[in-house]
Amino acid sequence: MSKKTKTPDPIPASFSLLTEFDVHLFKTGKHYKLYDKLGAHRVSHEGQEGTYFAVWAPNAVAISVIGNFNAWKDGQHKLFARWDESGIWEGFFSDISHGEAYKYAIHSNSGEYLEKADPFATFAEMPPMTASIVWAPKFEWKDETWLNERKASAGKPKPYSVYEVHYGSWRRKIEEGDRSLTYPEMAIELVNYVKDMQFTHVEFLPLMEHPFYGSWGYQLTGYFAPTSRYGSPEDFMYLIDSFHRADIGVLLDWVPSHFPGDAHGLFNFDGTHLYEHADPRKGFHPDWKSYIFNYGRSEVRSFLISNAVYWLDKFHIDGLRVDAVASMLYLDYSRKAGEWIPNDHGGNENIEAITFLKEMNEVVYAAFPDAVTIAEESTSWTGVSRPTYIGGLGFGQKWMMGWMHDTLQYFKHEPIHRKYHQNEITFSIMYAFTENFMLPLSHDEVVHGKGSLIGRMPGDEWQRFANLRLMFTYMFAHPGTKLLFMGGEFAQSSEWNHEKSLDWHLLAYDVHKGIQQLVRDLNQFYRNEPALYQHQFEQKGFSWVDYDDRENSVMVFQRQGEGKENVLIIVCNFTPETRRHYRVGVPYRGNWKEVFNSDQKKYAGSGVLNEGTLLTSPVKYHGRDYSISLTLPPLGISILRLEKEISEFDLNDLGT
Template identity: 55%
Template sequence: MQTQALEQARVAEPFGFLGPQPHEDKVILRAWLPGANQVHLVDVRTGKLQGALLAEAQSGLFSIELAAEKMPSCYAFEVDTPQGKFQRVDPYQFRDQAYHAVHFIDHSPENLYQQLGAQVIELDMELKHPVRGTRFALYAPNASAVSLIGDFNWWDETAHPMQKTSLGYWVLFVPGVEPGSRYKYALKDREGNGLPHKADPVGFHAEQYPSHASVVYDHHQYQWQDGDWRETAGRDKYSHPMSIYEVHLGSWRRRMDETGARYLTYRELAEQLIPYVREMGYTHIEVLPVSEYPFDGSWGYQPVGLFAPTSRFGNPDDFKYFVDACHQAGIGVIIDWVPAHFPEDGHGLARFDGTHLYEYEDPRKGWHPDWNSCIYDYGKDTVRQFLVANALYWLDKFHVDGLRVDAVASMLYLDYSRKDGEWIPNVDGGNHNYEAISLLQWMNKEVYARHPHAMTIAEESTSYPRVSRPLFEGGLGFGFKWNMGWMHDSLHYIAKDPAYRRYHHNEMTFSMVYAFDENFILPLSHDEVVHGKGALLRKMPGDEWQQAANQRCYAAFMYGHPGKKLNFMGNEIGQSSEWNHDSSVQWHLLEFDKHKGIQCLYRELNHLYLKYPALHQCDHQPEGFEWVDHQNAEQSVLAFLRRSADGRQKVYVISNFTPIPRENFRIGALDKGHYRLLLNTDDSRYWGSGYHEQQTIVQDEQPWHGKPHSIRVNLPPLSTLFVLYEPES
């Protein structure tokens, strides 16, 4: 029966049959070596032959009986096959070492990635030459059998049956399997039916189509050089500037070779992207999801290999090099993290062991109608640990500085994008997914406890309360939240013809009603320049000059508004076409003065934002903001001031959202003294009109806008001005 089970890859407990089996004062040693003609036992310590194994069946089962005292402490087989001879250290002598993979795995979330997957280890065993290999461990509690397949066994499902443990993990240590070896798992469901070959859910490296194979990888080889950055990365992010450049690595820039336009590698991106970001004055790069994904068109938002940086751009060491280089250049790295859903590709997590192991079983909870994908079962302990471990993994092994959590709203609400009857209420009859809420809280708790220098950011599109508030206040525990309301309202406003903006004035002021309810980031993300929405520049009304002027005016308004900043690649050069993931940013446009001018403005906005504390220190505190005039709908003019934390430095932000210039325009001011123009988006170097360029700001004692003093400025068409007040030292 055992021979038949081995031939059919249906063995669940190979350690009970293969390898050394003690019987009183004897040991029966069995080897499963299909295709072998002869097999000899070799003592690894001495290198001497210990005798020939007898063939028990034609299929490849061999055995030898030894006195207990003659059993080597570590042995190998010398195998004679029609193709030649080779020597192999028997995996089935390492029962204890294999079982070690699942010791205390549920005691702490990071244990999951430290023990599961393919772990490259070395067994000393007091040998002259330690046994090096890879320990494999997989969670598949409902499988009836699991076999390890790969390059090292010619992808033979019968060669390496794995051992099932009492907790549902399957384990095996295979000597000689080195980093770079490809592998998968062959599973059989409860009834013994074969399932599609599965990639490792905790695999650290993976191949692309068509194999989608996992690849053994050793995390201990890369030598980090970012110690200085790590020492300072824990500074208060709320009072420091944060201007994020959001990037899709596959389409920021392409390189031409004999095959056509190809992706840049992680290392090429380090050479080209990092100097550009630094020169432009951004503080952080946020990359669209890097976890391995099968379909290019998902941009990474349909991940399969959560623990593997996509191999489209290189191996995990290459991605570490990219992060390391960012840190050495003083740039933080944020990655998009996707716990909201996953695709049902055959090699992935869907119905992993023949059951809904990772996803909710009921499609009213376990299927995402918008994305045609599975939804994690947030109430299942093993799934919760899997997701929290993954969040910690990127911060630990890759030194990333932050996680932007995608589609949080779809996790929070059971009826998200569902009609009546298509969802299941919670125990209180409501629509909140308590399981997902507690998962997000746990994830944030673990992240900030173990990596206090890091940050988490929620993309949450509803008014769910206290998203970026601490757990002890009943919040979700995120560090920041995208301000989707500001984004929606301001884009709707700026797309209007200036003649009609007077009727939509509140869309630009409403954000200040709730601006300090959360720690907001103002996003102009990839989602706003794709799927027919058009490029940011093309959202603007008017002729060519007015479109550019509108974007410049709007960009400066964004940088003046409270909240950290995020811009998607291409916005900063006034890209004219919407984003295409199969192409590149339209860098050729920088041959034209209009686009060079827009780029120059974004560069100077970033550097002003970095330089002047009034523009960033109180991004999340009401004391740092004050309206000067928010009621001038008739002229579509907005004016407000930003303060530094000590209240001494003030920057007045004045936006004219019409093409009508206004000379000697009076603005209320708090202080008597010297005022200086910091920025005029209509400046000719930005491809503006240069209308009555004014460096000296006239201040007088006339009260205005409820303020004790006032200043007069020339307000160019479709422009934003930054005016600085600093008391003389």
């Protein structure tokens, strides 16, 4: 076939990347690398280089590929329906090359004519344009050291501190037309920043292709394509590779819960409700005005699970944060009576979605046991982060939404009233070890009129910043992994706006710079203290010393790693009163030392510290045989570590 031929005939469908076994797996929902088979693939056939296309559209009567190569005319590059009733159409064309924009022109059996982007496209035109692009990414990875270490440390306790980023508004080039940074630019600026701030991971709000920027990426049309707004797929690979070479993990926000109704997207793909439920009581999401995947359809499960695997496989990412899991689990989520259909047992559980989530997690962890899946799940569903073989959903971690809500609610109270709300700040420990929890102060807490974190702290300027330092330190001392949305780490004063850069100019002020230094030091402290992460999901890693000093609004607890050398006592003072000679029970006799204090002057605090050695007294306190007396900083936390244990033998030697 000559490349000069204007309207070449497709090579017969006997040529295919799909085997009978591929089709069997696809139709049974068990094909987990469907991205290697469907979509556009650069291949060589009978000595000719060209592009093979395969698309699932069982209710089509004719499909062709349209693009600049045929002046976007339907019918010139026809696909053939496979003989096996799989609903897959395919064809090979030697005159469609790398970099060509294309769509599928679909004639449905209902008479509709549709022009659709490729669900498996690996690249897309920059919005508002909507075509897919033939693309075969070629990239030489250099992150072997990171991946080998990730594999070697799989299953071992480790610090996990995540910096959550909305890519387009982290930092913008104001002098260049107020544009976002490209992937290669972020590979320098963001990587260096996250490294300097000592976070262990970065998490991006969805970076898959999405037509509406204002959706923050949560309304996807290109599930297999990193957004072209910031560069090519290779550029995005370079960004991930750069993070890994800086010893920083990368998590992606993933949205298997719903998709938008854009004309070029998955909705009504072949003139029927192919990917979504036909009945709006199951297939339409009232909150987001979007469409819900039909998890009971085998081909849809193959699509979604393949997509989860794709980002781990082809882009080397370290985990997926799964959005809106609660909306998937319940058939009546955000619905009134009569607006939903009960399951076969009469309940409100979405059995098909539950089965899908379990299978997705099983597949991901089987292929990538060193990766992680994290559920954003806001209800009391049992076992979200427990293995599927004991009835759980199989996630690695779950956002601790109750902790987030109670903590922010508590800190809104003026300190003089906090003694009446002590249960709000202590309640989280009642259920802290029922899941593998991540503590999120995410983007959801600084939008929709909620204001910034610093804006929600009470008091004058000094108290507001002291409260924020106190809250962040409490967060890092509390059991569980950590997540902080960008801007919070330097006390962004305005509510987050996805159209604007963060207010980096605030770092010219000591109070903002002090918060940034605190977060940097907390990350470093968390990394260096096994007591804070060795048992962060287990009851044995935490014990109360005193949760009932309501009058003083003081809370004391112990974090425990392996061995006596990995014990920390955390003393929290939730009022602006400096409390001197405050006695705290400790588990061991000896020399204790203050190893962290949120009131240090380098954090723009008042500098009320416990310097030198704190020697235990034989005074029994808080149910313990020994105690120490210390000064509690105002609106601050003091963290103590045993520096040297003193035994009876040591005391006798000293003549004590």
